[in-house]
Amino acid sequence: METVTAQDRTTAFDAAVAADERIEPRDWMPDAYRATLVRQIAQHAHSEIIGMQPEANWITRAPSLRRKAILIAKVQDEAGHGLYLYSAAETLGTGRDELLDKLHSGRQKYSSIFNYPTLTWADVGAIGWLVDGAAITNQVPLCRCSYGPYARAMVRICKEESFHQRQGYESLLALSRGTPEQHEMAQDAVNRWWWPSLMMFGPPDDESAHSAQSMAWKIKRHSNDELRQRFVDICVPQAETLGLTLPDPELKWNEDRGHHDFGPIDWTEFREVLKGNGPCNEQRITQRKRAHDEGAWVREAAAAYAAKHDTARHTAQAGAAPAAATAPLHGEATA
Amino acid sequence: MTESTDWPLWEVFVRSRRGLSHTHAGSLHAPDAEMALRNARDLYTRRNEGVSLWVVPSAAITASSPDEKDSFFEPAGDKPYRHPTFYEIPEGVKHL
Numbered sequence: 001m002e003t004v005t006a007q008d009r010t011t012a013f014d015a016a017v018a019a020d021e022r023i024e025p026r027d028w029m030p031d032a033y034r035a036t037l038v039r040q041i042a043q044h045a046h047s048e049i050i051g052m053q054p055e056a057n058w059i060t061r062a063p064s065l066r067r068k069a070i071l072i073a074k075v076q077d078e079a080g081h082g083l084y085l086y087s088a089a090e091t092l093g094t095g096r097d098e099l100l101d102k103l104h105s106g107r108q109k110y111s112s113i114f115n116y117p118t119l120t121w122a123d124v125g126a127i128g129w130l131v132d133g134a135a136i137t138n139q140v141p142l143c144r145c146s147y148g149p150y151a152r153a154m155v156r157i158c159k160e161e162s163f164h165q166r167q168g169y170e171s172l173l174a175l176s177r178g179t180p181e182q183h184e185m186a187q188d189a190v191n192r193w194w195w196p197s198l199m200m201f202g203p204p205d206d207e208s209a210h211s212a213q214s215m216a217w218k219i220k221r222h223s224n225d226e227l228r229q230r231f232v233d234i235c236v237p238q239a240e241t242l243g244l245t246l247p248d249p250e251l252k253w254n255e256d257r258g259h260h261d262f263g264p265i266d267w268t269e270f271r272e273v274l275k276g277n278g279p280c281n282e283q284r285i286t287q288r289k290r291a292h293d294e295g296a297w298v299r300e301a302a303a304a305y306a307a308k309h310d311t312a313r314h315t316a317q318a319g320a321a322p323a324a325a326t327a328p329l330h331g332e333a334t335a
Numbered sequence: 336m337t338e339s340t341d342w343p344l345w346e347v348f349v350r351s352r353r354g355l356s357h358t359h360a361g362s363l364h365a366p367d368a369e370m371a372l373r374n375a376r377d378l379y380t381r382r383n384e385g386v387s388l389w390v391v392p393s394a395a396i397t398a399s400s401p402d403e404k405d406s407f408f409e410p411a412g413d414k415p416y417r418h419p420t421f422y423e424i425p426e427g428v429k430h431l
Binding site: 028307 | 341342344361362363364365366367370377378381382398400401402
């Protein structure tokens, strides 16, 4: 095999990205590309598992068995999405414990949206419609992300998110067409979740720290403002069918642009929540750490059981090798 | 607190229906093969995506190196005559 120079590798990487090919775990990649992906995938994974909390808050109080079964399935999906994404992050050489540790110590973030409380049952519907709707708008382009394992995880996630959004919409519709009190509750939930949902697309393009490089690497395919506009345009007619209003007096169709104009977003609030001063930041992390700590005995018991069986099997096989080798860190090591 | 950092990684393969091969679905951590199978069921077949599952320790897989992908697969590169489209057949010849 000929010696591959650093220049050759950079050229091969750039060519693969330019040709819309996927980068796979064992390919050479620039350190900054790897670091960007770890940061983004980790934040995404953390968001999925933290996102279980606001909705799990309503499982025991769901208004019917049907809604309860749906909500359990949805929260279980979020756990699954977290696992797909942690696996993708691991293919970049970052261990799961390290990622969880960074989440617990605040060194890695999760989406700010989950620092808002779910005050009423209608919030579950509003989250499905608006929060999952915004997530889908963000995530569909990620199915074509240049990093293979991330793109593949997103394909699975997007298929499942569609259920999340539709169940939310259906639930809100039932409330909106219910009693005046139920209608009011649905409207109140939409009033509270609309603006934070628009913030989910991140800061405006001219203030977005990572956007340009991520676009060049084809990790990102559309700008924050472009996706935000797409989401607003999608939501307006959906709100009409719901019989609910979106809480923005400046929201109106702009014939010239072919898009809806909308009012200014309160970025001060966004930055405050990001800094840790949202209504539920502390509660979310405290609960996450507690769940992790209280689950320790389960992990230990499973490991002890596995070790016992391993020993028994090896004792049964005369001259067998000692305990099973620990697998290397990288997932899809061979992909 | 003891951390379970040592749970091995498993690659998961799913047969989506009878008559098709198992295909790679993703990976997960589990302490042993039995738990890996159960976790794989919960993680990769929540919507009837499979009728059969394989879990394989990631460490047990030997892979070709991405660095030599060109040279490793090169032997097949200059043998177009292995493809049926290589051959010119007169117009009108049927069933060939």
